[in-house]
Amino acid sequence: MTEPADDTLAYHKPGDLSAVRAFVTDRAAALGLGEHRAELLVLAVSELATNTLQHTTGGGRVRVFARSGTVVCDVVDQGPLPDLNRHMPAADAVGGRGLAIVAQVCDDVETTAVADGTRVRLTFKL
Template structure:
């Protein structure tokens, strides 16, 4: 994992044992950028779901970036995975998976995906 002091806005993660570090990094950046505590918890939940998907479904880990832009806190999760389909319905209670992206869409104000030079980016926004 990268040293977050090298770049205050981003953190690289490569292994499941680093998910706690990802959550702590996101929470600290969000607090520093002025996101209210209740919204920080939603952001951490969303990023945790995205980072877990990265580790379960891709090779090479990912990068999380957190920054403020135009009245919103923006968080990018970038990995080498395929483009994600948004607009998912919540799976049935008995389903064994498939809730992660549906949860992300429900707790964030905006969610978008894009192909970028580094791979695939999921960008989430929460209004400050």
């Protein structure tokens, strides 16, 4: 993975998740995303970062930046391209809600293979 910039934070272990959430919260506020929408962004990033740590090796990185009236957050790891067209599982299911939640709370979500893994891009309109 490439070296992180000021708008980027790397994470490698479960203990890093609180730093990821704080980083995303601070960046979203600095970029003008309202408190409620920032909480949704943090929820989505937390789900993705947790998946990274549970299902891949090498950790990941989060980048939060502004672009054309939106706040954009990239979560990059070395896992396969996730299927974000999931339906919410049954209430008694043990897992499988994370990616469905991500797809529902963001204005737009796209996945792309990049040179150093997989990027999930989350977009929130300002």
